[in-house]
Amino acid sequence: MRIFFLAACFILSAGILAIENPFHPAWKESSAITAFTDLGNGSIATGLENKTVLVWNLTNRKFKALTSNTSIISSIAHSDPSGKIAYQSDESKIKILSPDLETNMEIPNSLGSITSLDFSPDGLKLVGGDENGRVRIWDLSGKIRGNFQAHSLSITSVQFSPDGRSILTASEDGTASLWNTEGTQIKVLDTRDSPILCAKISKDGKKVATGGDDGKIREIFVEDGKKTEIGRHTSSVRSVVYSKTGKYLLSSSEDLTVKIWDTKTGLKATLVGHSDTVNQAIFINDEKQILTGSDDGTQKIFDINGKELANIVLTDKGKIVFDPSGGFDYDSEFLESYFYFNTENVDIHSGLDSFYSLFFSPGLIQKIFKGSKETRPSVSDLINTSPPPRVDISLEPSSDRETVSVSVKACDEGGGVGDLYLYHNDSLVSLETSRAIRLIPGDTCVHKTFSPDLSPGENYFRVSSASKAGIVGYSKMVSFHKTASGSTLPKLHLVLLAVDDYKGKSMDLRYAVKDALALSGAEAFKKKNIFSSTKIYTAYDRKADKKGILSIFEEVAKESAPEDLLLVFIAGHGANQDGKFYFLTSTFDPENPNYSENGFSQEDFVSSIAKVNATRKLLIFDTCDSGGEWTTQFKELGNLAKSAGLCVIASTLEKEDAYESSALEHGVFTTALLEGLGGRANTNGKVTASSLISYINLRVPEIAKSVIKKEQFPYSSQRGRDFVIAE
Secondary structure (H helix, E strand, O other), rough: OOEEEOOOOOOOOOOOOOOOOOEEEEEOEOOOOEEEEEEEEOOOEEOOOOOOOEEEEEEOOOEEEOOOOOOOOOOEEOOOOOOEEEEEEEEOOOEOOOOOOEEEEEEOOOOEEEEEEEEOOOEEEEEEEEOOOEEEEEEEEOOOEEEEEOOOOOEEEEEEEOOOEEEEEEOOOOOOOOEEEEOOEEEEEEOHHHHEEEEEEEEOEEEEEEEOOOEEEEEOOOOOOOOOEEOOOOOOOEEEOOOOOEEEEEEEEEEEEEEEEEEEOEEEEOOOOOOOOEEEEEEEEEOOOEEEEOOOOOOEEEEEEOOEEEEEEEEEEEEEEOOOOHHHHHHHHHOOOEEEEEEEEEEEOOOOOOOHHOOOOOOOHHHHHHOOOOOHHHHHHHHOOOOEEEEEEEEEOOOOOEEEEEEEEEEEEOOOOOOOEEEEEEEEEEOHOOOHHOOOOOOOOOEEOOOOOOOEEEEEEEEEOOOOOEEEEEEEOOEEEEEOOOOOOOEEEEEEEOOOOOOOOOOOOHHHHHHHHHHOEEEEEEEEOOOOOOEEEEEEHHHHHHHHHHHHHHHHHHHHHHHHHEEEEEEEEEEOOOEEEEOOOOOOOOOOOOHHHHHHHHHHHHHHHOOOOOOOOEEEEEEEEOOOHHHHHHHHHHHHHHHHHOOOOOOOOOOOOOOOOOOOOOOHHHHHHHHHHHHHOOOEEEEEEHHHHHHHHHHHHHHHHHHOOOOOOOOEEOOOOOEEEOO
């Protein structure tokens, strides 16, 4: 099995020097792409050598991993009329799945491992070729409708003709033939001295293309058997496929390339970029783009002229997408530790956090699929022109070991030194702007000493600072143990911000304040075995203006200790403006919008939360997106989680509204939140931030679909450490 392991990720702890070697994305492991098929509407089913089938999408983040297989997925077939897909799931079964992937049937197949599958054009039959050279035809009840010996060696390709009356086969015995469905050979189309590894019929059924172990690609006219040498690869050809008109032909090869051929004039373009055998290539997106799959564990998207547009890594947690400049996106936050950036021959590695604000591009694959382009400098260019500062820290405990001083030295490596962020147990507890940092004349380093409060037990600290371009450098992690004096429980600080009543009536909501009130009365927050006490801070409707919200956070900052928990619930309208996400306060006027004065931005949340000593923080946004681009909200909330070192969950993932329904007592999102806190998010007897977020992510789409018949998908990003919220 080809599973590729790369070096473990090292966070930037000593800065990055300007280098000539190009930085590029890398990932911890991936499995060879063995087969894939276009399901339509941007959906792709991909078989992996690790025996997994992944159904994923070029237009959204939805994916499903089908893992209950015991065989390498050698072929996947799709029926356009029925939407069903078929593949061999183990040595003795073929699995057929319905379009929703929820129901399936299995066809027993104990006579030989299937190497290739295809549905008939009407979707009522399935043909398979096996390793023993036999062809079998089944109806969709699993009954065999045809069974014949076609070749002396393993079949490499099988396909129904467009009219469904005949079947094309190719084999390692060096022949490609056409058969009727009863098993009578109509004609031999191609013969070679070496295996024919692939064959495909044109859409009109008049031509057949074959590719062989000898690297040659041939085109055969079915009616008269006339053969034409289209061209060749320098190694074996693994797949061929025609365009809809038959004018163009795609071929993929063991020589690491894909070639586009004009069947009349020859080679049109060569697609390069894979580092191992390219097992398949197909036209997608109305033949404006090409999708490839390789033993190197990636799928790539190219334009029709051969320019690489995207590199895709598939996992059972979803896909990771990169563009050539280093821009990236991923389906699930579980993948955040899965990839990193490095450079060849130089021992420099960086996790995604260093580049997140600049290169994270939500919806990247959708943009590529639609043909839109993003302009940004490459990762390599920015590393050379604006490397992050080198950040060093040290701890100095007091004589009684009750407090520590954290001394920071951040040195300019060529890109400048930005604000200093102090993280305590991965949560932001202090933010020092670069303007306020002490400078030593003639020194390229800035110096700052922090005096953070300590919590009982182990206290971990690190500091970050960014270059002018925004690439973040991190110090190493240092720790200090404070002896606990007794078993004091933490305090819960519950901040509830909600606006129903906006200026005018066009933006008014019904359930924001009601949802906040329900949360304030949740039984989970009243249990004395988790929290010593719960202090509730509220700002509803007109009290929830910017000044009121700032004053609440200032009060929390005075009252909180490092061991405490901060839970912030925000309900109302959200909006995207000039690339920023804002929570719209009660003074926001839709007729005269002023976002900076009447909105609470990501920067406002970061600076406010940085003053709060509590190291366990959860922000919950139940906000309607009042227009704007969903990717802005998505990225801003991710930046908020990473900058402030906290857990964030928001009610909407893409362009959906955060729905309210009279069929529920609360909004869809808050209904799921209250269920989770009530015990449904319980894991091992406890509701933690992580288990609550997981429950909400699963439950919100279910409620939205069943109650209001619409889609709603939450967004979450988890930073800092997991913590108990309820029992």
